[in-house]
Amino acid sequence: xxxxxxxxxxxxxxxxxxxxxxxxxxxxxxxxxxxxxxxxxxxxxxxxxxxxxxxxxxxxxxxxxxxxxxxxxxxxxxxxxxxxxxxxxxxxxxxxxxxxxxxxxxxxxxxxxxxxxxxxxxxxxxxxxxxxxxxxxxxxxxxxxxxxxxxxxxxxxxxxxxxxxxxxxxxxxxxxxxxxxxxxxxxxxxxxxxxxxxxxxxxxxxxxxxxxxxxxxxxxxxxxxxxxxxx
Ligand SMILES: C[S@@+](CC[C@H](N)C(=O)[O-])C[C@H]1O[C@@H](n2cnc3c(N)ncnc32)[C@H](O)[C@@H]1O
Numbered sequence: 001x002x003x004x005x006x007x008x009x010x011x012x013x014x015x016x017x018x019x020x021x022x023x024x025x026x027x028x029x030x031x032x033x034x035x036x037x038x039x040x041x042x043x044x045x046x047x048x049x050x051x052x053x054x055x056x057x058x059x060x061x062x063x064x065x066x067x068x069x070x071x072x073x074x075x076x077x078x079x080x081x082x083x084x085x086x087x088x089x090x091x092x093x094x095x096x097x098x099x100x101x102x103x104x105x106x107x108x109x110x111x112x113x114x115x116x117x118x119x120x121x122x123x124x125x126x127x128x129x130x131x132x133x134x135x136x137x138x139x140x141x142x143x144x145x146x147x148x149x150x151x152x153x154x155x156x157x158x159x160x161x162x163x164x165x166x167x168x169x170x171x172x173x174x175x176x177x178x179x180x181x182x183x184x185x186x187x188x189x190x191x192x193x194x195x196x197x198x199x200x201x202x203x204x205x206x207x208x209x210x211x212x213x214x215x216x217x218x219x220x221x222x223x224x225x226x227x228x229x230x231x
Contacts (some may be wrong), residue, residue: 044092053085080161084126102159114201147174157177160188165197190220
């Protein structure tokens with residue numbers, strides 16, 4: 001009896017997987033690895049990414065991290081929510097906690113620098129689609145009028161409403177007294193050529209009343225000092 005050797009295996013390259021499948025595998029792999037905070041953010045980002053907004057790249061993650069770093073319970077006040085992009089970033093950092101985002105906006109733009117109109121339904125739909133309705137309380141109204149009736153302590157104040165000097169100043173002065181010692185305050189559009197008034201309020205009225213100030217692109221931030229009058 002003669003034994004015939006097996007033919008040698010065919011060595012060659014497997015055909016490449018389609019890009020769509022490769023991305024899917026990559027996403028599953030990333031979802032199973034890496035720090036929990038990154039995985040949480042990636043999951044949140046997959047729905048937030050399609051919400052219209054004005055943040056610069058990376059500022060979305062900054063807002064998420066800032067909200068996530070707060071103890072629970074905590075109140076986050078956002079002035080100027082538009083269609084919910086920044087709101088959803090903040091609210092994603094509240095998932096599974098008793099932290100809440102109060103989204104203060106007319107949801108109707110304003111006369112001088114924000115001509116969009118009547119976007120409340122789009123806002124609520126975006127928040128719902130991102131699965132964040134439990135963490136977002138819309139406050140419909142003019143910001144400085146809302147400030148007059150505000151009573152709750154604020155742990156993170158994010159100012160991105162009207163960009164006119166008097167309005168930005170009124171937003172800061174109206175809500176700052178409610179920020180708890182050690183609380184975070186952030187302004188959007190600081191140093192943007194189009195918005196010199198925001199920079200003016202930050203430079204003249206805000207930054208010297210905060211400690212640990214910093215800037216991430218056009219997002220300037222700092223903390224209210226723990227001791228009154230201390231910097
Ligand atoms: C630049 S957009 C906010 C963008 C949003 N933070 C984001 O990143 O997706 C400014 C928002 O402020 C709102 N706004 C302007 N003036 C306001 C005022 N006085 N009171 C309340 N909301 C105001 C506008 O309706 C608009 O939605």
